[in-house]
Amino acid sequence: MVMLDRSPISEPVAQFHFKNRIYVTEFSPYECSGNLLAVGFQESILILEVRIPEEDDSIKKPEFEALREFRHDTRVQSLTWGPMTSQLVAPRCLQFATSGSDHKLRLFTTNNSQVSCKELKGHNDYINSIAYEPEVGDMIVTASDDHTARVWDSKVDASKALIHTFSLNSPGMSIHWHPYESGKLLVAQKSGTISLFNSVNYTPILSLDCCASPLLSADWCHANSLLVTAAVFAEIVQFDLSRPSLPTGRLSEHAEGCKHARFSRSTDAYIASVGKPGGSGATLKVTQHKTGLTILSNPKKIIGGGLSWHLRIPYLAVGNDRDIDLYKIAL
Template identity: 35%
Template structure:
């Protein structure tokens, strides 16, 4: 069922799982995994040997496939999603028609899709509020960050100075939101006052992420480099190192280790590079390649990430 191969680095294993036509987004959320492509979203479970010694490599089971009106461009899990209660899963997608779609399902015969309209250009990223999942934030090429409730109403709109590329919620203080803009500014907003409270500066940003296990850390990729800020010390990055010769595309912190993060090179080529970095090491601890890699997500508790490829999901595991 699973092909296992070495990716050439100590402590690094990659599993390739045929995903039957995956084109765009995949997202790990504990044992749940969702991926989307051209007019479909699939919810599955993934169990790894690190979680259960009786598993050989990875145990992958599709739970439900859903029709999606268009190709999935972005995908986010609600923190309410779990298999031991109803509704079982809730996730939100973005597509080229500039709409968000909120999918709620018991994975059997009851599911609902709520369409959210408001953005006037391409939606680049979206995220649920991480504690209760009662709100969704999205950023777009229309120079806005919008916050929505689960009924599809806009509860806040932040006007940006350039396209929004990433949005992140503070893991504990749910009134704080981080928004990264393409032209090189990362701003933190207070959702109560709806005012900016802090900003970070660098060159043009392709992607940024807030470290959930240590919220004083913010990371981003700009040009060929990755950058790390300590937001308690300076508005300028404390660390900056070259990463990808073909320009960097995505930055994601590990949920399992505050010093571990991954970056990808630009998609659309025959092969997209994945690098896993550790702040205690001068060089990447893992180097991998994925065919037309277009998304990146970490496992909730393991040092393991997934990239959506051409008809496959590629998983990399590394050491802490």
């Protein structure tokens, strides 16, 4: 039985400090690299290895080691990890993709000391979300403010990489491959529509209507792929794909608007969310989505650098100006 800590926790269990402002914070979602955390800045990406007491008996509180820094010609807009990333088995490799304020998609790979960066052009506005095909990482998808979602082949020449373009009715805010079935693709639009497509022939499978807008982010639950959540206006909207006609739940956690909503990767019990910046809106909350119980709240922080869950343990990393705040959710 899962026992919830019903007292909201206001402070992180660890805080990592940096010299520059943080724009992106993203844990790797893959078993061979689950302790790696990417931090995106104005002109670089820093890869950290995070050690936590639950997986390392030699430490009493979370620690990190900076593994490698990559130059980035423009501010990091979004970032996703690739499935070939591994620090546990040879050959060690880092694979990730970014978008920047110049609307380009960049694919980074390392082989020992060598770094490869491929630039893909095609979008004419901000790329809001990126996702690798989760099995081998040959394919990558993007969603953009230019009212398109695009499918790219990461292995071919940049001039031939674009495979397919989905025309959308509004800006594409989030895009995800199915966590375990690579033939399914989720695209969420700012208008409040979430669509599932066949990633082989690009035909639609089903559509979800949030019945509100603007939708600013959406997430496909890693621990239970029947669950989808979205940050829509001032609510966290939830869907169960086994009965997709209407949302199965709505949580009003951010009166001034909800910017991010992310399911925990280690359990389907928790959703982390952040309000829109401005006033008192940029508040971090973690909610037990089935009961609506808020189990963590931090109204003092101005959150601007994204949030991401650890793969195996319910730790949440939150980008906060020049700090990474690391929270632990009690089970």
